[in-house]
Amino acid sequence: MEWLFLLITFCLSVVLTAIVLPGILKISHKRKWFDSTDSRKVHSGNIPRLGGLSFLPVILFACFFSVGMYLLSGFILSNGFMKVLSQVSFFICGALLLYMTGVRDDLVGVRYRFKFLIQFIVASLLPASGLWLKNLNGLFGIYELAPWVGIPITVLLIVLIINAMNFIDGIDGLAGGLSLVSLIILSTLFAFSHMWIYAVISLATAGVLIPFLYYNMYGKAERQKKLFMGDTGSLTLGYLLAFLCLSLSANIPIVIPVLSKVPVYIVAFSTLFVPMFDVIRVMIVRMAHHKNPFLPDKNHIHHMLLAKGYNVRKAMGTVILMAYLYGILNILALSRGLDINLIAFANLLIWITFSFWLSKGHKTQAEATATITATTSPQPQFQEAKAVKMKEKRA
Numbered sequence: 209m210e211w212l213f214l215l216i217t218f219c220l221s222v223v224l225t226a227i228v229l230p231g232i233l234k235i236s237h238k239r240k241w242f243d244s245t246d247s248r249k250v251h252s253g254n255i256p257r258l259g260g261l262s263f264l265p266v267i268l269f270a271c272f273f274s275v276g277m278y279l280l281s282g283f284i285l286s287n288g289f290m291k292v293l294s295q296v297s298f299f300i301c302g303a304l305l306l307y308m309t310g311v312r313d314d315l316v317g318v319r320y321r322f323k324f325l326i327q328f329i330v331a332s333l334l335p336a337s338g339l340w341l342k343n344l345n346g347l348f349g350i351y352e353l354a355p356w357v358g359i360p361i362t363v364l365l366i367v368l369i370i371n372a373m374n375f376i377d378g379i380d381g382l383a384g385g386l387s388l389v390s391l392i393i394l395s396t397l398f399a400f401s402h403m404w405i406y407a408v409i410s411l412a413t414a415g416v417l418i419p420f421l422y423y424n425m426y427g428k429a430e431r432q433k434k435l436f437m438g439d440t441g442s443l444t445l446g447y448l449l450a451f452l453c454l455s456l457s458a459n460i461p462i463v464i465p466v467l468s469k470v471p472v473y474i475v476a477f478s479t480l481f482v483p484m485f486d487v488i489r490v491m492i493v494r495m496a497h498h499k500n501p502f503l504p505d506k507n508h509i510h511h512m513l514l515a516k517g518y519n520v521r522k523a524m525g526t527v528i529l530m531a532y533l534y535g536i537l538n539i540l541a542l543s544r545g546l547d548i549n550l551i552a553f554a555n556l557l558i559w560i561t562f563s564f565w566l567s568k569g570h571k572t573q574a575e576a577t578a579t580i581t582a583t584t585s586p587q588p589q590f591q592e593a594k595a596v597k598m599k600e601k602r603a
Contacts (some may be wrong), residue, residue: 210404213274214395217408221270221415228262229419229435237432239493241315255429257314258418260441263416264307267448268300270412275405291338292405298337299451302330306370306447310440318439321501326365330447331366335359345471347548366450373446374439375490376527379510379520381425383437384417385528387445390479391417395451404436406455413448425521453477471548479535482509482527485559495500512566530562 236242236256243257309326312318334340340362342348353361366547377383395410420437427434457473477484487510491501499505505514513523534555541551 210402211395211399213278214399214404214407214411216277217270217274218411219416220273221266221412222418224266224269224421225262225416228260228266228517229423231434232258232261233423233432234257236435240247241440243436254432255434257436257438258440259420259424260310260437260439260444262420263413263437263441263444264303266416267409267412270406270415274412275407295334295337295339296405296409298333298339299447302333303444303447303451306330307440310438310443313437314440317350324502327367328363329445331363331370331450333453334366334451335362338522339451339458341365341454341473342458345473345548347552348473359466362454366447366454368462368484368487369450369453370443370446370478372480372487373449374442375487375504375508376483376510377437377442378508379514379524381421381521381524382510382527383442384421384424386483386531387449388393388414388417388421388450388480389528389532389535391452393479394449394456394476397456398452401456403455407449410452413445433449449480453480468586471542474542474548475535475539479531481534481555481559482531485556489559489563509563509566516566533575534558583584 233256236258237254240254241256241258242254305326309318309323313323325394340355341353341358343352373383373387376386391410391414395407395414398404398407398410420435420441423435424434453473453476456476490505490507493507494501494503494505508528510523511527514520518526538551538555541554542548
């Protein structure tokens with residue numbers, strides 16, 4: 209019966225998002241709430257960036273509706289439900305705070321220092337609920353973590369994932385596609401591990417992304433059918449994925465036979481390695497060139513693929529395929545009993561090799577810009593509403 213409620217959650221989330229997004233598009237075009245264009249971005253035309261506005265409300269509605277129906281059907285909650293409830297409650301508080309920050313940023317702009325402050329606050333809420341990494345299972349020879357070590361590591365990891373999803377949201381379908389791959393793997397592991405609450409949250413989020421990706425990837429700007437998730441969406445997804453990965457790592461042990469004795473956190477975070485590694489690499493490169501590590505540039509993995517001659521769709525597919533392979537290969541490696549340090553070294557080596565390949569033989573900046581322009585739908589005039597508001601605010 210639980211599988212039926214998971215299906216209901218997913219379908220409800222898809223339908224609600226499909227109903228809400230056209231309204232967001234209509235209001236955004238009426239109010240001229242468009243994403244600003246500059247030399248760093250790959251789009252052109254009047255494209256709203258408020259698609260993420262639908263994410264959290266629909267996810268919460270679908271989840272609470274399914275849980276309510278589950279309780280009305282006469283099912284009894286497990287003894288560990290109160291522990292789960294406290295963690296989910298703190299997560300919702302953090303998600304709402306981050307959601308409001310994202311909405312403000314998409315409409316009028318927010319300084320990166322303020323965003324980081326909010327991120328650290330919401331990241332601290334999860335350890336406060338008891339959700340933090342307590343064991344590294346031999347990674348670097350480390351096993352049990354004391355709270356004064358595990359909690360700061362968990363907070364930093366959450367902030368890293370939030371920013372990784374925010375930074376990787378640079379071309380159509382990328383952040384949404386990466387999130388969808390991760391959610392499919394997570395929801396499968398949660399369901400087979402009988403962690404139903406987390407499976408519901410995972411599938412509700414996956415359901416939200418299906419209609420969004422349709423508008424984001426296939427919508428036409430000239431027909432007012434295209435939109436971005438904006439910071440509201442990417443920040444929400446990052447926080448939600450961090451919560452789900454930590455929940456899989458720190459709560460109920462995996463009951464799938466091949467994964468019953470492996471470091472679960474490696475499996476949980478595997479599909480997020482690509483954006484996590486990318487944001488670390490980008491910040492190191494910026495600091496090496498004496499630049500502010502938090503200010504945007506065109507050095508992310510998708511920018512480098514575009515500069516190498518890939519079009520937007522091919523660049524997106526390459527990054528998502530790489531994330532999927534990380535997840536599957538790590539699951540296979542762990543299930544065969546390979547040493548965790550060897551697996552970690554292999555993951556890092558693959559990323560370094562891939563980054564080295566990207567940095568060699570790519571096109572010049574002018575050629576890359578020409579490639580990017582050719583893959584978008586140009587229009588003669590742009591409405592840079594957010595940019596104008598930011599200028600007025602500074603004035």
